[in-house]
Amino acid sequence: MNATAPASAAITEQIDERDRGGKRQPMLIADKLKKYFPIRSGVLQRQVGEVKAVDEVSFAVLKGETLGIVGESGCGKSTLARLLMHLIPKDSGDLIFDGDPVGGVRGITLRELRRNMQMVFQDSYSSLNPRLPVQDSIAYGPRVHGMDYKDARKLAADLLDKVGLRAAMFGARYPHELSGGQKQRVNIARALALNPRMLILDEAVSALDKSVEAQVLNLLAHLKREFNLTYLFISHDLNVVQYISDRVLVMYLGQVVEIGPVDDIYNAPRHPYSRALLESRLSMDPAQRVIEPPISGDPPNPINPPSGCRFRTRCAFAEDICASSTPLLGAVSTQNHFVACHMASAGSGHSKAGLAH
Numbered sequence: 001m002n003a004t005a006p007a008s009a010a011i012t013e014q015i016d017e018r019d020r021g022g023k024r025q026p027m028l029i030a031d032k033l034k035k036y037f038p039i040r041s042g043v044l045q046r047q048v049g050e051v052k053a054v055d056e057v058s059f060a061v062l063k064g065e066t067l068g069i070v071g072e073s074g075c076g077k078s079t080l081a082r083l084l085m086h087l088i089p090k091d092s093g094d095l096i097f098d099g100d101p102v103g104g105v106r107g108i109t110l111r112e113l114r115r116n117m118q119m120v121f122q123d124s125y126s127s128l129n130p131r132l133p134v135q136d137s138i139a140y141g142p143r144v145h146g147m148d149y150k151d152a153r154k155l156a157a158d159l160l161d162k163v164g165l166r167a168a169m170f171g172a173r174y175p176h177e178l179s180g181g182q183k184q185r186v187n188i189a190r191a192l193a194l195n196p197r198m199l200i201l202d203e204a205v206s207a208l209d210k211s212v213e214a215q216v217l218n219l220l221a222h223l224k225r226e227f228n229l230t231y232l233f234i235s236h237d238l239n240v241v242q243y244i245s246d247r248v249l250v251m252y253l254g255q256v257v258e259i260g261p262v263d264d265i266y267n268a269p270r271h272p273y274s275r276a277l278l279e280s281r282l283s284m285d286p287a288q289r290v291i292e293p294p295i296s297g298d299p300p301n302p303i304n305p306p307s308g309c310r311f312r313t314r315c316a317f318a319e320d321i322c323a324s325s326t327p328l329l330g331a332v333s334t335q336n337h338f339v340a341c342h343m344a345s346a347g348s349g350h351s352k353a354g355l356a357h
């Protein structure tokens with residue numbers, strides 16, 4: 001990693017683990033990213049509190065991988081995505097893209113970041129200009145970046161073909177003349193138009209029918225290989241995340257509670273929250289049930305989250321230490337699996353929760 005871009009211990013440990021295995025380098029590092037939204041009230045709009053939407057979140061996305069992000073509604077997934085894209089300002093923390101700090105004097109500029117990292121949202125209709133034929137929407141980014149009209153149109157036509165929409169048939173159509181799946185293909189083409197190295201996909205297939213969803217997922221997998229891309233894939237759908245991800249990050253109330261290889265997370269989750277989340281997915285199949293009770297109650301208020309471990313008020317295994325001390329991400333195995341739980345960390349001596357495999 002670039003010497004000018006120091007990362008927190010949790011990140012360094014994750015990357016070092018990978019390096020020791022001779023694996024990939026990080027494409028993107030988020031280091032202690034924080035975003036609190038002020039809550040205002042009254043005629044004077046005084047600040048009466050703040051939503052701790054993203055609270056010191058640290059992780060790395062490795063080159064060529066798909067990192068899935070899961071967690072209940074409101075846990076901060078979309079805020080995190082918007083912070084990574086600099087669509088909203090962060091309160092604190094660092095972002096490092098391919099070894100270079102983002103912003104600041106010596107880092108890469110926001111313009112360069114946005115060219116290299118593009119985003120695809122869930123709402124495929126509102127992210128396309130309804131007054132532009134889709135070929136022009138795709139050509140827009142390259143035009144803004146200085147490509148001449150003819151070349152940009154040609155690029156847009158090629159990209160339409162790449163996402164499975166024949167340019168001759170679809171290029172002149174307007175967004176309202178396309179199905180949801182077709183619009184999302186156009187959005188993907190548009191995201192690829194600046195030749196990015198990374199895509200952030202925020203609930204990008206969530207609005208699609210299951211059969212169309214499968215087609216778009218396959219298209220994404222194909223494009224990832226063809227364009228040598230890195231994906232950050234945010235979804236509330238645990239099955240979709242399992243299908244597409246190499247590693248998975250689990251968020252709870254603005255914080256990372258677990259991160260690791262997809263098979264480890266899905267087959268042997270270490271955090272009680274991850275287990276409960278996966279239990280809620282598996283509960284239809286009695287053969288797959290795990291022994292812990294499923295998650296109960298609503299998430300606590302993010303304006304005033306519990307002290308220590310934020311999950312402790314819903315956790316069947318919480319002890320005194322969970323209220324008094326915030327658990328840090330620590331390695332639970334030698335295979336790049338990290339968990340923030342007093343009851344599950346390797347060497348913690350706690351086996352009460354039955355979490356130490």
Ligand SMILES: Nc1ncnc2c1ncn2[C@@H]1O[C@H](COP(=O)(O)OP(=O)(O)OP(=O)(O)O)[C@@H](O)[C@H]1O
Nearest residue numbers: 037051053072073074075076077078079080236302
């Ligand atoms: N502009 C804002 N002002 C105040 N609070 C906000 C704002 N944007 C998000 N929040 C709050 O921040 C928290 C995280 O929201 P976010 O949308 O990131 O969660 P999410 O995990 O993406 O949820 P979902 O899956 O429902 O989209 C929530 O409590 C939300 O209400």
